[in-house]
Amino acid sequence: MTDFFKNIPTIKYEGPGTSNEFAFRHYNPDEVVMGKRMEDHLRFAVAYWHSFAWPGGDPFGGQTFERPWFGDGMALAKMKADVAFEMFDILGTPFYAFHDADARPEGATFAESLRNLEEIVEYLAEKQASHKAKLLWGTANLFSHRRWMSGAATNPDPEVYAYAAATVKSCLDATMKLGGQNYVLWGGREGYETLLNTDLAQERAHAGRFLQSVVEYKHKIGFQGAILIEPKPQEPSKHQYDYDVATVYGFLKDFGLEKEVQVNIEQGHAILAGHSFEHEIALAASLGIFGSIDMNRNDYQSGWDTDQFPNNHAEKAVAFYEIIRAGGYTKGGTNFDAKIRRQSLDPEDLILAHVGGMDTCARAFKAAAALFEADALEAKRRERYAGWQSAEAKAMLNQPLEAVAASVLAQNINPQPRSGRQERLENLWNDYI
Numbered sequence: 024m025t026d027f028f029k030n031i032p033t034i035k036y037e038g039p040g041t042s043n044e045f046a047f048r049h050y051n052p053d054e055v056v057m058g059k060r061m062e063d064h065l066r067f068a069v070a071y072w073h074s075f076a077w078p079g080g081d082p083f084g085g086q087t088f089e090r091p092w093f094g095d096g097m098a099l100a101k102m103k104a105d106v107a108f109e110m111f112d113i114l115g116t117p118f119y120a121f122h123d124a125d126a127r128p129e130g131a132t133f134a135e136s137l138r139n140l141e142e143i144v145e146y147l148a149e150k151q152a153s154h155k156a157k158l159l160w161g162t163a164n165l166f167s168h169r170r171w172m173s174g175a176a177t178n179p180d181p182e183v184y185a186y187a188a189a190t191v192k193s194c195l196d197a198t199m200k201l202g203g204q205n206y207v208l209w210g211g212r213e214g215y216e217t218l219l220n221t222d223l224a225q226e227r228a229h230a231g232r233f234l235q236s237v238v239e240y241k242h243k244i245g246f247q248g249a250i251l252i253e254p255k256p257q258e259p260s261k262h263q264y265d266y267d268v269a270t271v272y273g274f275l276k277d278f279g280l281e282k283e284v285q286v287n288i289e290q291g292h293a294i295l296a297g298h299s300f301e302h303e304i305a306l307a308a309s310l311g312i313f314g315s316i317d318m319n320r321n322d323y324q325s326g327w328d329t330d331q332f333p334n335n336h337a338e339k340a341v342a343f344y345e346i347i348r349a350g351g352y353t354k355g356g357t358n359f360d361a362k363i364r365r366q367s368l369d370p371e372d373l374i375l376a377h378v379g380g381m382d383t384c385a386r387a388f389k390a391a392a393a394l395f396e397a398d399a400l401e402a403k404r405r406e407r408y409a410g411w412q413s414a415e416a417k418a419m420l421n422q423p424l425e426a427v428a429a430s431v432l433a434q435n436i437n438p439q440p441r442s443g444r445q446e447r448l449e450n451l452w453n454d455y456i
């Protein structure tokens with residue numbers, strides 16, 4: 024036991040009326056909604072990087088957090104893991120997610136980094152065995168170290184491609200060892216700063232081959248988790264090749280991977296791509312590639328990825344509605360890719376940020392589930408498309424253009440526009456949130 028969270032109690036559900044800061048108002052893990060416990064619907068995960076590895080810097084200033092585990096060496100890395108599992112216990116979160124670089128010290132050589140990773144993975148495995156939290160996903164940090172500055176799999180230097188392959192292999196091995204349910208690839212540096220020095224076609228081809236080789240290796244070792252790409256349009260690169268869900272789907276089709284790889288959709292990334300979170304979820308579900316989500320919010324004035332904790336349940340309810348329509352998660356979950364602000368120095372801030380985020384999601388989820396179960400919105404949607412239920416309408420989809428055209432003249436077809444009822448549907452939403 025460390026004393027980092029000393030005096031902070033285990034967070035329990037007390038309901039919306041409580042005045043206890045250290046209690047859930049909406050997240051009751053055992054409450055059954057739509058036939059399943061909320062914990063099993065929401066599958067919350069804590070992100071190791073934001074909560075335990077990030078020092079609180081921004082582009083204008085450095086470290087603001089002083090954590091007893093900051094520094095180098097395995098002993099501190101293990102203290103970090105101890106604190107992390109203490110936080111998972113306090114919150115009751117069933118999952119966590121991590122990059123290699125969040126958990127192990129960087130070595131002077133690849134071999135040393137690998138030894139450090141293997142040692143910390145051993146330690147995390149012991150932790151998992153004696154605590155509730157399990158691994159939602161593992162991933163490789165292929166963006167922070169200067170070796171990745173011009174890309175990982177898309178780097179002009181073949182040695183960097185090789186180093187990326189070795190790194191992803193080691194992280195996939197680690198994820199498998201820890202029973203991870205997914206493996207995520209986020210290509211922050213898989214893009215360019217300027218087209219003037221970039222062979223876009225070659226870089227894209229290398230990214231495709233790299234991903235194929237990851238999938239081949241997954242099958243070779245018998246990893247049962249899902250491989251997920253996390254789309255993001257830009258930041259840190261000016262342009263990233265995994266721009267949004269539609270772009271990723273085209274990429275997967277191009278490399279024959281659309282049945283092998285799914286997406287991890289992040290709220291803030293969807294907004295940066297000019298979409299809504301729910302749009303990205305609905306599109307991924309319709310394409311059969313919905314996997315998991317990174318839950319957060321951006322500051323809506325700053326125009327960049329501020330990774331804040333969600334605090335607006337009405338906004339998230341629409342996203343959870345699409346997840347429910349998609350049939351919910353299978354291997355995925357709700358990972359808080361969110362960090363406290365750099366002025367939020369206290370251990371309490373870390374805990375209560377998650378409490379608020381979990382409550383926001385639970386409240387959103389319950390509203391979405393109630394609306395879905397009432398079938399109110401779905402009934403209206405079905406009614407809108409009801410014309411397509413007729414045999415004649417269905418048959419039309421198999422007819423050539425000229426036959427459809429002829430039917431307009433023969434039957435004197437004269438369609439009458441009908442209201443889309445948007446405001447009425449928005450009012451219906453308000454009844455549930």
Ligand code: XUL
Pocket residue numbers: 122162207209211253255289317328360
């Ligand atoms: C960056 C981001 C990453 C990925 C994992 O914007 O979202 O933290 O989730 O590499």
Ligand code: CO
Pocket residue numbers: 253289317360
């Ligand atoms: Co993310």
